[in-house]
Amino acid sequence: MASSPIMSGTATPALPAHWRDFVALTKPRVMTLVVFTGLCGLLAAPDHIHPVLAFTAILCIALGAGAAATLNQWYEADIDAKMKRTANRPLPAGRMDRQSALHFGVGLSFFSVILMGMATNLLAAAVLTVSILFYVFVYTIWLKPRTAQNIVIGGAAGAFPPVIGWAAVTGDISALPVALFMLIFFWTPPHFWSLALFVRTDYAAAGIPMLPVVAGEVTTRRQIWLYTAIMAVAALAPVLLRLTGPIYGTAAIVGTAIFAALAFQVYRHRETDPANMAPEKRLFKYSILYLFLLFGAVVVDRWLLP
């Protein structure tokens, strides 16, 4: 631990970084959800796109997300070194020098945006640009180290993929992609705060003002419950606005009811030891499944009941 900040910030490793570490910088596991929601936005669009161009659009969304994740780790290398969960990432572990990560992240950003513009259209490329810049400058650099509302506003960065997927096909942005954007936007706080509850000590050690660190656990549990209610409205909005069909409607009602039940358990729970935070861990895991379920239902609705 003592050597981590030096390794992460300034030291140049003796060995050139392994290519697997460049892949690790892109956070492939987080990318899964980004790719899936982007793909759903693309498949839910009321138009057709050549499969090669569709593949390229999804590839660009993945590369853009990877670029943003890389730049996030480049900027936060010192913070990552202080947290158990992130200390083994390539930069804090000293397996890669910081400049390589910066060059890789910037290069990947430009490449993903230019390729998106070439293969699909300028609107998709523009929204991809905004999502990368928002994640790096607004979330990582500006909000995250300053305010407990970091993931509320910063959550917008993760909400762009379905809009990009939709725009890649249609060349415009209509009500459904905006509704899907809002769903991810309001899903992000309960998702991240349930995680923050059981890794609170990590965030506190790194000096990141996550809500449980700044406002305490009781407030966080109340906020999770509050944002779950707002998220429920966002999840049901596509049904109420008749933007989707009965399959999404059923998935949204059942899935959101389960989400709300789990969030209520978290709200009532008064445990402070992370080892005993089963409801919080359950909500975190279910929230990922929930997003997969609802986005999958949007596509099934579009393809089975056009």
Added chain:
Amino acid sequence: MTPEEQDQVRARQKSRALVTGLLLGFLAILFFAITLAKIGVSDQI
């Protein structure tokens, strides 16, 4: 740098060069496929 370290550096450079080569090959195929798809799209207009 010891001979063992030199071998390690060489091995790592080799694996990076291999991956870069594979990526470039993939991109060449992808750009070719995009070109064909775009020509197909403009033919239909």
